[in-house]
Amino acid sequence: RVRAIGLNFRDVLNVLDLYPGDPGDPGLDCSGTVVGASAELCCGQEAFGISFGCLKSYVTVQEPKLLVNRPKAWSHASAAA
Numbered sequence: 771r772v773r774a775i776g777l778n779f780r781d782v783l784n785v786l787d788l789y790p791g792d793p794g795d796p797g798l799d800c801s802g803t804v805v806g807a808s809a810e811l812c813c814g815q816e817a818f819g820i821s822f823g824c825l826k827s828y829v830t831v832q833e834p835k836l837l838v839n840r841p842k843a844w845s846h847a848s849a850a851a
Contacts, residue, residue, distance in 0.1 A: 772824050773802040773846035781825065795823030801840055801849035802829075810834040816842075818849035 776799035783789040784796045801818035804811045811817060811834050819837035821829050831837060840849045 771803045771805050771828055772800050772821075772826060774850040775800045775824055776850040795825065797821070797823050797825030797829075799850050800824035800829070801846040808834050811837060816840040816846075818844075818846070 775797050778798065780789065780793055781796045781798070784793040798820055799818075800821050802816075804813055804815040804817055805828070807813045808831070811831070816839065817837040818840045820833070821831050821837065822833075823829060840846070
């Protein structure tokens with residue numbers, strides 16, 4: 771479950787339809803709660819990192835190795851920034 775995302779310039783150009791070529795789905799940097807387990811991630815784990823197309827409430831992570839545990843001292847917004 772996506773709790774926060776970090777917007778970047780590519781995302782802005784993408785939603786304005788100004789990006790040259792195919793930028794893919796918007797969203798890249800995110801923080802959230804794992805709701806489905808995998809070999810690398812446990813259900814309920816608070817994680818952050820890179821997940822392509824994360825500008826939505828729930829995302830299926832294609833590369834779980836690009837996510838790590840979110841430190842408890844960090845908010846979701848700080849982790850996604």
